[in-house]
Amino acid sequence: MLESTDDHILPFQVEGLDVRGRVVRLGPSIDSVLNRHDYPPVVSKVLGEAVALTVLLGSSLKIDGRFQLQTRSNGAIDMLVVDFEAPDRLRAYARYDADRLAEMPSVATGDLLGHGHLAMTIDAGGDMNRYQGVVPLEGNSLEEAAHQYFRQSEQIPTRVRLAVAEAFGGNGSGGSHAWRAGGLLVQFLPAAGERIRTQDLHPGDAPEDLVMPPADDDDAWTEAQALVETIEDHELIDPTIASEQLLFRLFHERGVRVFNGQGVRESCRCSQERILGMLKSFSDEERRDMVGDDGAITVTCEFCSRKYTLSPSDVGISDS
Template identity: 65%
Template sequence: MSTQFLAHRDDRVIPFAVEALDARGRVVRLGELIDRVLERHAYPAPVSRLVGEIVVLAVLLGTSLKFEGRFQLQTRTDGAVDMLVVDFEAPDRVRAYARFDADKLAALPEDARPEQLLGRGHLALTIDQGSDMSRYQGIVALEGQSIEEAAHQYFRQSEQIPTRVRIAVGETVTGLGDASRHAWRAGGLIVQFLPTSPERQRQADLHPGDAPEGAAEAKPFMEDDAWVEARSLVETIEDHELLDPTLTSEELLYRLFHERGVRVFEAQPVVERCRCSRERIVAMLSRFTADERRDMVGDDGRIGITCEFCSTHYHVEPGEVGLDDEA
């Protein structure tokens, strides 16, 4: 099977529904897109895996937006990777970058799990529908859990929708010896329980802490059977199934839900594209004071700016930001 044919299966999201289980979801497979993002920044492998995971989550959530706007995931933590940022611009544009401390990273074991790189802090989920609409932001505390677990925590606390997420990131090798090439791949699946009856969607209450003596004990919580089945099936997914370029998203969904029947909908392509431009850079610089702009001028007589997302370097002449007429 040709590489070109396999590539057509990547960088797209497929919505699906399992009506017998009142479940809906999306599956994403990222090939060239995630490889370009990670190769451009040349992150160490553990950082690349972490970036891949949060990009997958952002795509799974961002493609559910029903409006033209932006969805952003951002972490701020005390770990070796102290910041992750993913911008998803509906309906299909994504960009990402990470900031890490090389010394802290070197002190971790080579097989450190992504959650060990993050440490403690928070994950913010922001929906921006434009200047005419108020922004929505949800916050999840990061206390050593994985990106998957943080997503579950968000849906449990904020959206109160039973949700299961699976994410996998890995490297593939093609060719032999000196002709071999390493490339990154990533994949993910989200399934949610959306029955007609809100009572069936109910989840277990959060732990109340230390209850006063004599307080009545809460009744045992029983999950809906349909949700237990859907969640349990998704939990059987192995990483290689989300990464295998020869296994299509449709085949994976059939493998999971064929006994119940699964409907797939039109695939949504996803592209890696930055929002930066020369006009945006000049506009940003113009917001600084004249003294601040003057201090930015380098030895070559120009202001140099590198986009953190796409690594594009811009050279801005002083006159472009109003410094020519300055005394």
């Protein structure tokens, strides 16, 4: 029986190639995130890619915890934040400069993000330490940034594919439309660790023009990457193609096995209690400055756009 295509993560293994991975297909959840903020289409596309990537990575958590992807850069889209709370909750938002966006000739993800960094944080909660990996953004795509993260932080050969698009119904652009996103992550995990060949780190005192030779890939990993490269964007987001069908198309000659899947839902963590706790961390003077002309403090959640209205007394401000 095929699993539901929408809002679903499907783990898989291809024993013949020593690879494991996950497919994610996002429908109503990503449409809800993007439409709530009414982003320009190019911003929606980039944030959709970031959400698909975050779900691919965060769904690997073996514990109840939170995986966060965040970018800070000098591009027209200067910040992306995506939270994935295991096992199934996601939320996200983007910050952008509308004027700069309108003047840009390119809509490539790397150009829109510009230069800065991408941070991936695992927060297991409680007394456990947080882990964070940071990679530079240098005008590159989120796929390329993910590959660099795995090369330098995990040293696991990894290939990621991401796709985002609007699906139109009715009379083309004048009819109904909904955002969809999809992603595929494949990792080379052979039983014999010596089969994983990684490129040496660039020596800090080497001449600037020194070119480090790439490490030769294992034949199985070379084949796996070649198969992944055959995926078309529409295959990752087409609601009529189940994840199992996509995996069979790619790996049937090598024998692909799927495992129990996991649903995904858009869900914000904000609440009246969390907002109160945040406001009480400010000084009395800062809280007084937050009081509006209507005599109330209004806070809007950046993720879900929900508005919270509180009285000064709620946050410990007296009338005197």
